[in-house]
Amino acid sequence: MLVLSRRADEKIVFPSIGVTVHLLRINGNVARIGIDAPPELRVLRQELDGTPPPRPAGPSPTHELCNRLSKVTLTLHLFQRQREAGLAAEAEATLERAFAALGALDRDAVSALVGGRPTPKPGRAPRALLVEDDSNERELLAGILGMNGCECATAADGEEALAYLAAHARPDVVLLDMLMPRCDGPATVRAIRAEPRLADLRVFGVSGTRPQDLGVPTGPGGIDGWFPKPLDPRTLWDAVRRSVASPAASN
Numbered sequence: 001m002l003v004l005s006r007r008a009d010e011k012i013v014f015p016s017i018g019v020t021v022h023l024l025r026i027n028g029n030v031a032r033i034g035i036d037a038p039p040e041l042r043v044l045r046q047e048l049d050g051t052p053p054p055r056p057a058g059p060s061p062t063h064e065l066c067n068r069l070s071k072v073t074l075t076l077h078l079f080q081r082q083r084e085a086g087l088a089a090e091a092e093a094t095l096e097r098a099f100a101a102l103g104a105l106d107r108d109a110v111s112a113l114v115g116g117r118p119t120p121k122p123g124r125a126p127r128a129l130l131v132e133d134d135s136n137e138r139e140l141l142a143g144i145l146g147m148n149g150c151e152c153a154t155a156a157d158g159e160e161a162l163a164y165l166a167a168h169a170r171p172d173v174v175l176l177d178m179l180m181p182r183c184d185g186p187a188t189v190r191a192i193r194a195e196p197r198l199a200d201l202r203v204f205g206v207s208g209t210r211p212q213d214l215g216v217p218t219g220p221g222g223i224d225g226w227f228p229k230p231l232d233p234r235t236l237w238d239a240v241r242r243s244v245a246s247p248a249a250s251n
Contacts, residue, residue, distance in 0.1 A: 072101045126244045127151045127171040131161040133180040158183030173243040178207035
């Protein structure tokens, strides 16, 4: 969630979609907002000067983007009216919705840039279990993997991950954060290696903490690979894709 301090002259930048929102001035219950956007994204600029956007001839990625930006614009107009009416709590909630929508657009742009179109596969799609306690990071990484054609299940911690593995066909790879509540990464690795059905399951650590700092071995009985944060999604996806052909990941 984006937390915005309500100070004049503050900017919020969404670089992947080229949008910058300026909180220009707050005067009593009235907040003045400016938006910089690329020329091809005409919705925000025309909505702000009162001119309705042109209707696209047919569905297209630009059409979808304009629709989503139009909803953001309406949300910002509602925020303005709520501020003018003195509805501070309602206005704050509305502004948070607007920035959440812009954040989703920004994440989608990053996913499209990094993931591209799904890579054609000669066989079945890779199956991954992503274990990450940060919901935003979990959603973003699962989205990138999905765009590449990966079937990605998710779990919020090691306890959920072990329950999933006990109840489902095993995936090709487990992508495992290390610092989590209830059952952390090292404990999850030990539990996986202690289960005969999962002993050779490929497990990749995805963490900002080094394996040596956690006492997690690399290799037999430990993790099969380590991907430090900040993460390079391309490198991780290449490893996930290769896991399908790995004998260790076969069912």
